[in-house]
Amino acid sequence: xxxxxxxxxxxxxxxxxxxxxxxxxxxxxxxxxxxxxxxxxxxxxxxxxxxxxxxxxxxxxxxxxxxxxxxxxxxxxxxxxxxxxxxxxxxxxxxxxxxxxxxxxxxxxxxxxxxxxxxxxxxxxxxxxxxxxxxxxxxxxxxxxxxxxxxxxxxxxxxxxxxxxxxxxxxxxxxxxxxxxxxxxxxxxxxxxxxxxxxxxxxxxxxxxxxxxxxxxxxxxxxxxxxxxxxxxxxxxxxxxxxxxxxxxxxxxxxxxxxxxxxxxxxxxxxxxxxxxxxxxxxxxxxxxxxxxxx
Amino acid sequence: xxxxxxxxxxxxxxxxxxxxxxxxxxxxxxxxxxxxxxxxxxxxxxxxxxxxxxxxxxxxxxxxxxxxxxxxxxxxxxxxxxxxxxxxxxxxxxxxxxxxxxxxxxxxxxxxxxxxxxxxxxxxxxxxxxxxxxxxxxxxxxxxxxxxxxxxxxxxxxxxxxxxx
Ligand SMILES: Cc1cc2nc3c(=O)[nH]c(=O)nc-3n(C[C@H](O)[C@H](O)[C@H](O)COP(=O)(O)OP(=O)(O)OC[C@H]3O[C@@H](n4cnc5c(N)ncnc54)[C@H](O)[C@@H]3O)c2cc1C
Ligand code: FES
Ligand code: FES
Numbered sequence: 036x037x038x039x040x041x042x043x044x045x046x047x048x049x050x051x052x053x054x055x056x057x058x059x060x061x062x063x064x065x066x067x068x069x070x071x072x073x074x075x076x077x078x079x080x081x082x083x084x085x086x087x088x089x090x091x092x093x094x095x096x097x098x099x100x101x102x103x104x105x106x107x108x109x110x111x112x113x114x115x116x117x118x119x120x121x122x123x124x125x126x127x128x129x130x131x132x133x134x135x136x137x138x139x140x141x142x143x144x145x146x147x148x149x150x151x152x153x154x155x156x157x158x159x160x161x162x163x164x165x166x167x168x169x170x171x172x173x174x175x176x177x178x179x180x181x182x183x184x185x186x187x188x189x190x191x192x193x194x195x196x197x198x199x200x201x202x203x204x205x206x207x208x209x210x211x212x213x214x215x216x217x218x219x220x221x222x223x224x225x226x227x228x229x230x231x232x233x234x235x236x237x238x239x240x241x242x243x244x245x246x247x248x249x250x251x252x253x254x255x256x257x258x259x260x261x262x263x264x265x266x267x268x269x270x271x272x273x274x275x276x277x278x279x280x281x282x283x284x285x286x287x288x289x290x291x292x293x294x295x296x297x298x299x300x301x302x303x304x305x306x307x308x309x310x311x312x313x314x315x316x317x318x319x320x321x322x323x324x325x326x327x328x329x330x
Numbered sequence: 331x332x333x334x335x336x337x338x339x340x341x342x343x344x345x346x347x348x349x350x351x352x353x354x355x356x357x358x359x360x361x362x363x364x365x366x367x368x369x370x371x372x373x374x375x376x377x378x379x380x381x382x383x384x385x386x387x388x389x390x391x392x393x394x395x396x397x398x399x400x401x402x403x404x405x406x407x408x409x410x411x412x413x414x415x416x417x418x419x420x421x422x423x424x425x426x427x428x429x430x431x432x433x434x435x436x437x438x439x440x441x442x443x444x445x446x447x448x449x450x451x452x453x454x455x456x457x458x459x460x461x462x463x464x465x466x467x468x469x470x471x472x473x474x475x476x477x478x479x480x481x482x483x484x485x486x487x488x489x490x491x492x493x494x495x
Contacts, residue, residue, distance in 0.1 A: 143376075144465075145389060149388045
């Protein structure tokens, strides 16, 4: 019997330290670049087959255009390099989309939060990425940048249309995630639930975010989004429509749980069985809807 | 072969230049190339905090930091905590409280405690425990470690109170 062949880990043949956005997109233009920001996903995954997009490592950490949180046209632009620690500390973002800080507070450890970027969390396209259900609830859009005819060209994709499968998205290999953009929606109810093997450093078995205008035992214009219960992070739009602005009595909550159960498609893996993931999703949604009802 | 790239950075106050493999981490560079073995390699995956260093005043897991990204940074490791001719306040408190446990995780604990105290000199017991979550290993109870950090934190509180009088 032939012994299994060990494949040599992919090595980077080239390195570009991009110091502005045009240098960064130029280094990705031929589709052979692998961007790196915080490294908290890439430096763990880089030995795995397929994890490295191209053999030119493009360090984007020194690109000023990708840094910082700024308000513009009634929206907030969160640069791709903004870390979880920065999201936690930003007062304006806390008002505009409180769900983001609530979720960032449950993210890994201080050291990881200090390095992990929002752009990396989006680009990695993991079905379990913790910031995705909150961003889906915040009606976020992704700003993508690439080089076209020697200039920077950008496009915006709503987050709900961004993911196409586990680790896959509409982002092309020559594109960078430049920013995540959220509308300013102050005063909305914000709930976030997450389960993992231990309180810190967990990869979610299930995560859920819920937002809306809560008043009089009703949730109006609701958003309900889950991580790790489908091939991509998802919004449960049928469940949202069912409860929109209606009194959250026991019967409606029961129907909401059934509807949600039909919208998710969890898998079984080493972290949890399908049954357990469905159980967690129902428990979280029930808990949150009761919380909204009972004030 | 991984490409090599020249980096220049400040390591515990000293300008340091060398060529690193693009594929390497800051941790292996410090340990294997620069004889700074204070930061430990344990999990290599960001889970244990034994490799914690402070880069541009922020604590990170050195095992996940790409080596070429060292360029231009200000890096502090446990070797650099020595103040003048003595231990830093955090180190001194760890020694007096016997806050050692297995010992292997201690440099990372000390660096993370240093970072937490720099960010927020006065902390509650709960804040210290949360701040050290990236270093906890489930071996034992961390009581002495928390006590050591709390002592430094209380000293800071006393100083603030005295200054206000
Ligand atoms: C111990 C540990 C705990 C973790 N805990 C959590 C957790 O609780 N929740 C969670 O969601 N995640 C967690 N993660 C995963 C990781 O920290 C996050 O996904 C993080 O946001 C990734 O950001 P980064 O900047 O480190 O990405 P990097 O590792 O730098 O990059 C990730 C991927 O995205 C690409 N990329 C990065 N930035 C861009 C960009 N701007 N444009 C295009 N492509 C880009 C890279 O090429 C790479 O493929 C954890 C990881 C570790 C090691
Ligand atoms: S060795 Fe870096 S976190 Fe464990
Ligand atoms: S790793 Fe040091 S006590 Fe657990």
